[in-house]
Amino acid sequence: MLPDELREALEKQIAHVDHPRELVVDAMLALQDHYGYLSDEAVEQTAAMLGMSALEVEELSTFYTFIYREPVGKYVIHVCDSLICWMDGFESIKNYLCQKLDIEVGGTSADGLFTLLPVCCIGYCDRAPAMLINRKVYGPLTPGKIDQILEKLRSEA
Amino acid sequence: METYPQILLENRKPDHINTLAEYEQNGGYEGLKATLQQHSESDIIQMIDESNLLGRGGAAFPTGFKLKTVATDAPLPRYIVCNADEMEPGTFKDRVLIHTNPHMMIEGIIIAGYSIKAEKGIIFIRPEYESGAKILERELKLAEKAGYLGKNILGSNYALEIVVHRSGGRYICGEVTAQLNALMGKRPNPMQPPPYPTEKGLWDLPTVLSNVETFAYMPHIIRHGPDWFKDLATTDTGAGTKIFCISGKVNQPGAYELPMGIRLSEIINEYAGGMLNGAEFKACLPGGASTGFLPKEHYNIEMDFESLKKVGNRLGTGAIMVFDQHTCLVDATLNLTEFFARESCGWCTPCREGLPYIRDLLARIENGDGEQDFIPILEDMGKQLWSAYCAYAPGAVAPLQSLLRHFREEVEAHIHQKACPFK
Numbered sequence: 001m002l003p004d005e006l007r008e009a010l011e012k013q014i015a016h017v018d019h020p021r022e023l024v025v026d027a028m029l030a031l032q033d034h035y036g037y038l039s040d041e042a043v044e045q046t047a048a049m050l051g052m053s054a055l056e057v058e059e060l061s062t063f064y065t066f067i068y069r070e071p072v073g074k075y076v077i078h079v080c081d082s083l084i085c086w087m088d089g090f091e092s093i094k095n096y097l098c099q100k101l102d103i104e105v106g107g108t109s110a111d112g113l114f115t116l117l118p119v120c121c122i123g124y125c126d127r128a129p130a131m132l133i134n135r136k137v138y139g140p141l142t143p144g145k146i147d148q149i150l151e152k153l154r155s156e157a
Numbered sequence: 158m159e160t161y162p163q164i165l166l167e168n169r170k171p172d173h174i175n176t177l178a179e180y181e182q183n184g185g186y187e188g189l190k191a192t193l194q195q196h197s198e199s200d201i202i203q204m205i206d207e208s209n210l211l212g213r214g215g216a217a218f219p220t221g222f223k224l225k226t227v228a229t230d231a232p233l234p235r236y237i238v239c240n241a242d243e244m245e246p247g248t249f250k251d252r253v254l255i256h257t258n259p260h261m262m263i264e265g266i267i268i269a270g271y272s273i274k275a276e277k278g279i280i281f282i283r284p285e286y287e288s289g290a291k292i293l294e295r296e297l298k299l300a301e302k303a304g305y306l307g308k309n310i311l312g313s314n315y316a317l318e319i320v321v322h323r324s325g326g327r328y329i330c331g332e333v334t335a336q337l338n339a340l341m342g343k344r345p346n347p348m349q350p351p352p353y354p355t356e357k358g359l360w361d362l363p364t365v366l367s368n369v370e371t372f373a374y375m376p377h378i379i380r381h382g383p384d385w386f387k388d389l390a391t392t393d394t395g396a397g398t399k400i401f402c403i404s405g406k407v408n409q410p411g412a413y414e415l416p417m418g419i420r421l422s423e424i425i426n427e428y429a430g431g432m433l434n435g436a437e438f439k440a441c442l443p444g445g446a447s448t449g450f451l452p453k454e455h456y457n458i459e460m461d462f463e464s465l466k467k468v469g470n471r472l473g474t475g476a477i478m479v480f481d482q483h484t485c486l487v488d489a490t491l492n493l494t495e496f497f498a499r500e501s502c503g504w505c506t507p508c509r510e511g512l513p514y515i516r517d518l519l520a521r522i523e524n525g526d527g528e529q530d531f532i533p534i535l536e537d538m539g540k541q542l543w544s545a546y547c548a549y550a551p552g553a554v555a556p557l558q559s560l561l562r563h564f565r566e567e568v569e570a571h572i573h574q575k576a577c578p579f580k
Binding site for chain 1: 243244245246247248249252283284285286287288322323324325326327328339340341342343344345360402404405406410411412442446476478480484489492493495496499500502
């Protein structure tokens with residue numbers, strides 16, 4: 001069930017636009033924030049609120065990089081594997097993250113805190129190698145910096 | 158080092174976002190005042206057209222011409238869309254602009270909106286730029302409070318509302334027609350014109366879509382005139398300045414505003430702090446991932462749209478990615494192709510099927526399992542991708558095609574040695 005507050009906020013937003021479905025990404029992101037990922041229930045709720053079919057929402061949810069249709073950790077790490085980050089050490093950064101979190105790419109750490117996913121160029125080529133955690137950028141990365149970032153996030157969790 | 162005029166990045170300071178008051182102190186919103194008080198809609202379009210401002214998102218489409226294609230009797234409401242979906246690898250100028258002076262692009266959107274009588278403005282932004290989206294939302298509110306947005310802008314009859322639209326994140330959303338679908342809550346497949354978006358865009362209504370950097374120039378063109386803008390370039394074929402993003406094997410990667418037409422060698426040696434210690438320039442991608450490798454023989458090329466076109470390349474977004482003698486360009490092309498294969502929207506067969514096929518052949522070559530026969534297959538595949546539905550696929554094979562054209566020996570060395578010579 002969606003909390004009334006969230007539902008009302010979304011409904012207010014929807015009432016304000018000419019075409020409800022133009023808000024589909026906003027709605028998916030909001031429900032994802034609430035549930036932790038875009039669950040089946042969230043897909044149906046998004047569809048119902050926007051007058052779309054669940055299938056239409058599903059088509060979009062699986063299309064976009066930042067919509068997660070499977071459970072993810074509290075912190076989603078998107079590590080950039082495009083050209084400049086790749087030249088500047090993506091492989092070793094990725095391997096270090098895998099080792100530190102004891103997961104493979106695509107996996108979630110045992111404590112449920114971190115999910116590691118690759119992502120295409122995030123537009124921080126002047127700070128390569130870089131990554132995003134919950135859409136906040138970090139870079140240029142070194143193993144030492146990664147230790148600090150992960151520790152800080154663990155302590156805040 | 159020569160000091161060139163800074164137009165877009167004039168008041169750039171580290172970690173500082175220019176406030177509305179700071180922007181106003183430096184001539185901000187003067188262009189909009191002049192627009193509303195002194196100029197008709199067609200005057201504005203005429204000035205933009207005469208300035209030769211070419212779209213800075215990569216396609217270099219003439220901005221004035223685009224504005225002209227909105228018919229004066231076209232239906233209302235009309236839309237003005239700012240493309241902040243900066244997803245071309247190597248490119249981060251729009252991010253820098255948003256974080257330096259968000260009101261400049263906002264003013265540009267209002268001026269362009271006025272010229273086509275748009276009532277609705279949208280800034281489409283990628284999810285990786287969430288901090289930028291928040292900045293823009295905050296500053297749009299301040300602009301409205303100051304009377305630059307909303308009803309009766311600066312006492313005129315013109316009204317415009319601008320909203321920020323967050324993307325869910327996919328490269329194809331940067332393509333104009335795919336972005337329109339994304340904005341309408343549909344799967345972001347590209348659409349082939351006609352009808353053109355300026356005739357039937359969002360919800361079948363006239364829509365003009367341009368890049369952040371393109372909009373940011375508009376207030377300056379209105380204030381200082383088209384001839385001033387043209388003269389900023391060092392070449393006759395160029396106009397204005399350009400924000401070049403430099404990354405790779407240089408000492409100071411970053412975004413630098415320099416005259417259109419400046420030589421590549423000057424950008425690298427003077428502004429990017431030269432090549433890294435021990436590194437020699439081997440090649441660069443001059444304008445993002447969907448341009449071709451530019452070999453050393455063009456190290457002194459004048460960086461404008463025409464000069465790059467003359468050598469069979471493109472200026473694209475002006476994102477220069479620099480490679481040195483130790484960079485394996487087969488491996489780099491494999492990385493780029495991997496990117497394109499993953500980001501292909503999958504709508505048409507040549508792109509969806511062709512890119513993974515090319516990636517697999519390149520991976521085999523890179524890993525020492527390549528055969529001489531792969532080269533003509535790759536050449537053929539490169540050609541085939543030009544028959545894909547949209548411009549994404551020809552861009553996606555630009556690195557491959559230039560690799561085979563300029564660095565064939567390097568590809569062949571992989572095949573003959575049955576290993577990557579760089580590892």
